[in-house]
Amino acid sequence: MLALIVAVACTAGAVIMGYPSWCFFFLVTGVTLFLGGLAVLLGLRHKVNRRPPRLWLNLAALTGIIALLYMLTIGPFNGTGLLNLRMRGLVALTGGQGRLQSWAVEVLAQPRDAEDGRSSIEETFTQWDVPRSSWSGQVRRLGPKRVFIQRVFQDGQEGVLLAYGSGFLHWYIVIGPPGSVPDPKLDEHPTDSDWFRWSDGVYCWFAD
Incomplete structure (x- = not known):
């Protein structure tokens, strides 16, 4: 016992x-x-x-x-399941998924210069960094290492990603407008990608 x-x-x-x-x-x-x-x-x-x-x-x-x-x-x-549970709890304690999604939708609606984007490691998806000055108070309390925009949903739809982790483990809180569904192409590499759906358009993604 x-x-x-x-x-x-x-x-x-x-x-x-x-x-x-x-x-x-x-x-x-x-x-x-x-x-x-x-x-x-x-x-x-x-x-x-x-x-x-x-x-x-x-x-x-x-x-x-x-x-x-x-x-x-x-x-x-398991490991990713517990981390997902922790991140979901942190979001709830800092204001909830609704507030986080509202902020993300506002960020996605802002104009961006295509030349400011940078290619990911695979050179397949373009990413736009969200400057710290644009982070909401909730995002600051969540303490991501990086916040950026990337096409992660079906039909080329963009989402806001809050990046966490280091070394062999990286994960993201992924937020898009309601109705957003992860792009299946993202599961082709790496093969051990895991998505946890929190609510309509809000996910936790373990990319490796």
């Missing part, structure tokens, strides 16, 4: 602290659950632990460990 308590506490820590501290908490959670499950299995070698009510307690603990391992690896609360 101690392993489950520690694992749940570390999972909560991962959600609260975010990336990159998230990596440490996830490592501790995985090791704790593995050792906890191993301890339960070794404990069942003793007859006293195979008799009720200890047997039921041990089986319940083992079931809980396996279930939590599943949810944190291939289940809904």
Whole structure:
């Protein structure tokens, strides 16, 4: 049971602290659950632990460990799932998705000089940086590393992207007008791209 308590506490820590501290908490959670499950299995070698009510307690603990391992690896609360949950919570705490979308629609409506755009790494999509002076108070509190405009929706429709992450993990809050749907071409490269739909026209996108 101690392993489950520690694992749940570390999972909560991962959600609260975010990336990159998230990596440490996830490592501790995985090791704790593995050792906890191993301890339960070794404990069942003793007859006293195979008799009720200890047997039921041990089986319940083992079931809980396996279930939590599943949810944190291939289940809904895996790494990207927890980061998505954290980002969605931050948006809610800073004013909500509606306010963020209203700001993004206003930014998209402003005229831009085509010469100010720059090609992405793949040289397929043109991006326009949104200057910090145009960030809303909510966006500043969300603390993205970069805010830019890119054609990320179907039919060449543009969206505003708030960029986060570093190293091997990058993700974006992607906002467009209501009815915006991600462009399937963006999932062709990289292959492990994940989209989480928050509401109509608002997404969290894990690009790699």
